Amino acid sequence: MSLYMREALAKWAVFLFAAVLGSTGLTISTYLSLVYVAGDLPPCLEGDTCADILTSRYSHIGPLPIALFGAFYYLVGLSTAPALVTRDRAALLKGLIWSSLGFVGAAILTALSLTRLHGVCIWCLASAFCMAMLFALWGLAASSQVGDAPVLSRKTRLWMILLPAVSGLAEGGSLAVGLRTSEPSYDASALAKISIEKLVFGVPCPAKPAATQTLVFFGDVECGACRYWFPRIRLRVDRTSGIRLVFRAKTAGNHDNGLRLVRLLMQLPSNDQDSFLRDVFADESLDSEATHSIIERWSGMRIADIPAAAIDRRLQDDIDLTRSLGILRVPTIVWVDSSGRKEVMSARRAYARLAEPVDR
Structure with missing residues (x-):
């Protein structure tokens, strides 16, 4: 050539x-x-x-x-x-x-x-x-x-x-x-050792006493992916009998808006927490103005007089739990079935496993 x-x-x-x-x-x-x-x-x-x-x-x-x-x-x-x-x-x-x-x-x-x-x-x-x-x-x-x-x-x-x-x-x-690495990583041995009672101790969305399965949603209210998936998973859980959804906050220390909202969440009565989370996750973005508006709306509600140290301890408990389970990113779902078997999965996979797609 x-x-x-x-x-x-x-x-x-x-x-x-x-x-x-x-x-x-x-x-x-x-x-x-x-x-x-x-x-x-x-x-x-x-x-x-x-x-x-x-x-x-x-x-x-x-x-x-x-x-x-x-x-x-x-x-x-x-x-x-x-x-x-x-x-x-x-x-x-x-x-x-x-x-x-x-x-x-x-x-x-x-x-x-x-x-x-x-x-x-x-x-x-x-x-x-x-x-x-x-x-x-x-x-x-x-x-x-x-x-x-x-x-x-x-x-x-x-x-x-x-x-x-x-x-x-x-x-x-x-x-x-x-x-x-599209699926979340976790520590399988730590997950096997943790009790179901400790794992599902979070905010029920909403409470379903007769539910036999639980989806534990580890998320941050300022995380864009969490804000995208949480309301969609919640909608499918609402339309599926026998399954309940529990929210556990894994809020980053540099997320000031998220920390303010989670602190308020923990001070609200349990029957108001579900409605509060609906309000928090209503939009797919969260800025300081939206945070201020939400806090202003809910500050007039009955708020428990919980010491700041107790709230900090609760926040730290959630963070420590995710660390002990090796959950490094959010959103991460832990699905506990009726037999007590625990399975960690991505929000997308949990969403697909639930009911058929619904109109958004």
Whole structure:
């Protein structure tokens, strides 16, 4: 095969790879945009906190979802992709600049999700992987000889290829790990030893004295995935006889709104706690304004005069229980059947095991 033919094949290979990455990213961004407009959430792995991220203040600019800007980025990127074959110097520079903007934007959003939201979104990682690899491909194309000289200096070319390539590999690795760990982890021996009475000691939603099975929902009222799944599971439990739902709070120490609400929950009479949780989980997002509004509505109710130390001890008991069971993330469901057998599962699996889907 001649040198010219090998170079032509290499150019087309880079172009086709870029087209696949761009099309994949465009599909993801378009899907997330449509889901956002519909007010729904895409399927998420239980451990990747994508519900938190996709409903956070970083998920949109005004009324427009960030994913919509991603779709625009991929559309423009696909329109510039022919330069990877023609190797026109001006077009290569434009494509390189455009791909660098996407790479930097994806890096910023990934950093925000890790530092501010303390989690990752599997959909966002997939898109970030596409952007990183696209930047690497444009860097590779820019390292080629165009006319009398390369488009970029040798040192710049090296960084243009290595930086996004390493970033893409890291994001790809995170994707692979996330896909393998979609079910919550737990300590089987600790679960077997704990008594059912201690396990199900939580807030019944609502109380069902005749129930023979119990779903223990370990969750955080500020967790986006918990806010998504709890009302849906609750609705199916309400429509299923013989099964009751118990809520146990696993509230993170840095979730101030959640701590305020859980403290109030523990001060309410047992017959009011169920209604309070319905109010708390009524929306899929919770900010300081919503928290203040809920507390204001419920502060006039009969509140037990429980010492702060006792409330702190109850909160710590729930946290210690989840730690002893090896439950590191929420939401996590422990299903106790009529024979006393305990099974840990994701909220999605518990939801599927309950009654047939109902209209939301």
